[in-house]
Amino acid sequence: MRPVSTSILVALLLAMCGLCTVQWWRESALREMAATQRRDLEKISALRDDLNARMKNADSEILRLNMACAELRTSSVAKQVHEEALQANAQLRENIEKQNAAIKEQNELLAKHNAAILQANENIKNLASERDSLAKRLNDAAARYNELAGRKKAE
DSSP: OOOOOOOOHHHHHHHHHHHOOOOOHHHHHHHHHHHHHHHHHHHHHHHHHHHHHHHHHHHHHHHHHHHHHHHHHHHHOOHHHHHHHHHHHHHHHHHHHHHHHHHHHHHHHHHHOOOHHHHHHHHHHHHHHHHHHHHHHHHHHHHHHHHHHHHHHOO
Protein backbone atom coordinates (compact mmCIF):
# COMPACT_ATOMS: atom_id res chain seq x y z
CA MET A 1 0.00 0.00 0.00
CA ARG A 2 1.22 3.27 -0.85
CA PRO A 3 1.59 6.06 1.52
CA VAL A 4 -1.00 8.79 1.40
CA SER A 5 0.25 11.86 -0.20
CA THR A 6 0.93 14.91 1.88
CA SER A 7 -1.24 17.12 -0.21
CA ILE A 8 -4.21 14.91 0.55
CA LEU A 9 -3.24 14.95 4.20
CA VAL A 10 -2.88 18.72 4.19
CA ALA A 11 -6.24 19.04 2.43
CA LEU A 12 -7.81 16.71 4.97
CA LEU A 13 -6.16 18.65 7.79
CA LEU A 14 -7.42 21.95 6.38
CA ALA A 15 -10.88 20.43 5.94
CA MET A 16 -10.77 19.25 9.56
CA CYS A 17 -9.63 22.69 10.71
CA GLY A 18 -12.46 24.29 8.73
CA LEU A 19 -14.94 21.83 10.20
CA CYS A 20 -13.65 22.55 13.74
CA THR A 21 -13.92 26.29 13.06
CA VAL A 22 -17.50 25.95 11.80
CA GLN A 23 -18.40 23.78 14.75
CA TRP A 24 -16.71 26.21 17.19
CA TRP A 25 -18.59 29.13 15.62
CA ARG A 26 -21.89 27.18 15.79
CA GLU A 27 -21.23 26.10 19.40
CA SER A 28 -20.43 29.69 20.47
CA ALA A 29 -23.70 30.84 18.90
CA LEU A 30 -25.50 27.99 20.67
CA ARG A 31 -23.79 28.95 23.97
CA GLU A 32 -24.99 32.53 23.53
CA MET A 33 -28.50 31.28 22.77
CA ALA A 34 -28.41 28.99 25.82
CA ALA A 35 -27.20 31.86 28.05
CA THR A 36 -29.94 34.13 26.68
CA GLN A 37 -32.53 31.43 27.24
CA ARG A 38 -31.22 30.89 30.80
CA ARG A 39 -31.56 34.63 31.53
CA ASP A 40 -35.04 34.63 29.98
CA LEU A 41 -35.95 31.55 32.02
CA GLU A 42 -34.73 33.26 35.22
CA LYS A 43 -36.76 36.39 34.38
CA ILE A 44 -39.83 34.28 33.62
CA SER A 45 -39.34 32.32 36.87
CA ALA A 46 -39.03 35.55 38.86
CA LEU A 47 -42.13 36.91 37.13
CA ARG A 48 -43.99 33.67 37.83
CA ASP A 49 -42.99 33.80 41.50
CA ASP A 50 -44.11 37.43 41.68
CA LEU A 51 -47.42 36.56 40.02
CA ASN A 52 -47.91 33.63 42.42
CA ALA A 53 -47.28 35.92 45.40
CA ARG A 54 -49.68 38.52 44.01
CA MET A 55 -52.23 35.78 43.38
CA LYS A 56 -51.94 34.59 47.00
CA ASN A 57 -52.35 38.18 48.20
CA ALA A 58 -55.37 38.64 45.93
CA ASP A 59 -56.89 35.38 47.19
CA SER A 60 -56.44 36.44 50.81
CA GLU A 61 -57.93 39.86 50.01
CA ILE A 62 -60.89 38.19 48.28
CA LEU A 63 -61.44 36.00 51.35
CA ARG A 64 -61.24 39.05 53.64
CA LEU A 65 -63.72 40.97 51.47
CA ASN A 66 -66.08 37.99 51.33
CA MET A 67 -65.96 37.73 55.13
CA ALA A 68 -66.59 41.47 55.47
CA CYS A 69 -69.47 41.24 53.00
CA ALA A 70 -71.00 38.31 54.90
CA GLU A 71 -70.61 40.20 58.17
CA LEU A 72 -72.18 43.27 56.62
CA ARG A 73 -75.09 41.21 55.34
CA THR A 74 -75.72 39.77 58.79
CA SER A 75 -75.51 43.13 60.55
CA SER A 76 -77.36 45.24 57.99
CA VAL A 77 -81.05 46.09 58.02
CA ALA A 78 -83.54 45.64 55.22
CA LYS A 79 -84.19 48.55 52.90
CA GLN A 80 -87.85 48.72 53.92
CA VAL A 81 -86.94 48.84 57.62
CA HIS A 82 -84.41 51.58 56.86
CA GLU A 83 -86.98 53.60 54.90
CA GLU A 84 -89.54 53.18 57.67
CA ALA A 85 -86.98 54.39 60.20
CA LEU A 86 -86.23 57.40 58.00
CA GLN A 87 -89.93 58.23 57.73
CA ALA A 88 -90.39 57.88 61.48
CA ASN A 89 -87.36 60.11 61.97
CA ALA A 90 -88.84 62.73 59.65
CA GLN A 91 -92.16 62.63 61.54
CA LEU A 92 -90.36 62.97 64.84
CA ARG A 93 -88.44 65.95 63.51
CA GLU A 94 -91.68 67.59 62.40
CA ASN A 95 -93.24 66.93 65.80
CA ILE A 96 -90.17 68.33 67.54
CA GLU A 97 -90.29 71.45 65.37
CA LYS A 98 -93.98 71.93 66.20
CA GLN A 99 -93.29 71.38 69.89
CA ASN A 100 -90.37 73.82 69.76
CA ALA A 101 -92.64 76.43 68.16
CA ALA A 102 -95.27 75.82 70.86
CA ILE A 103 -92.63 76.05 73.57
CA LYS A 104 -91.37 79.34 72.13
CA GLU A 105 -94.92 80.71 72.13
CA GLN A 106 -95.40 79.55 75.72
CA ASN A 107 -92.09 81.17 76.68
CA GLU A 108 -93.20 84.43 75.09
CA LEU A 109 -96.54 84.23 76.93
CA LEU A 110 -94.73 83.45 80.19
CA ALA A 111 -92.45 86.43 79.64
CA LYS A 112 -95.50 88.65 79.07
CA HIS A 113 -97.23 87.22 82.14
CA ASN A 114 -94.09 87.68 84.22
CA ALA A 115 -93.89 91.30 83.07
CA ALA A 116 -97.57 91.76 83.95
CA ILE A 117 -96.99 90.13 87.37
CA LEU A 118 -94.04 92.42 88.00
CA GLN A 119 -96.17 95.41 87.02
CA ALA A 120 -98.98 94.18 89.32
CA ASN A 121 -96.46 93.75 92.14
CA GLU A 122 -95.30 97.32 91.62
CA ASN A 123 -98.90 98.49 91.62
CA ILE A 124 -99.60 96.50 94.82
CA LYS A 125 -96.52 98.01 96.49
CA ASN A 126 -97.62 101.49 95.45
CA LEU A 127 -101.17 100.84 96.67
CA ALA A 128 -99.85 99.40 99.93
CA SER A 129 -97.65 102.44 100.51
CA GLU A 130 -100.58 104.75 99.68
CA ARG A 131 -102.82 102.70 101.99
CA ASP A 132 -100.21 102.88 104.73
CA SER A 133 -99.87 106.63 104.32
CA LEU A 134 -103.68 107.04 104.30
CA ALA A 135 -103.98 104.80 107.37
CA LYS A 136 -101.28 106.87 109.07
CA ARG A 137 -103.09 110.07 108.22
CA LEU A 138 -106.35 108.54 109.39
CA ASN A 139 -104.73 107.42 112.62
CA ASP A 140 -103.31 110.91 113.10
CA ALA A 141 -106.72 112.44 112.40
CA ALA A 142 -108.38 109.95 114.78
CA ALA A 143 -105.78 110.69 117.46
CA ARG A 144 -106.41 114.43 117.05
CA TYR A 145 -110.17 113.86 117.13
CA ASN A 146 -109.85 111.75 120.25
CA GLU A 147 -107.68 114.43 121.79
CA LEU A 148 -110.24 117.09 120.94
CA ALA A 149 -113.10 114.90 122.15
CA GLY A 150 -111.20 114.24 125.37
CA ARG A 151 -110.71 117.99 125.90
CA LYS A 152 -114.37 118.75 125.26
CA LYS A 153 -115.42 116.16 127.79
CA ALA A 154 -112.95 117.52 130.24
CA GLU A 155 -114.37 121.05 129.85
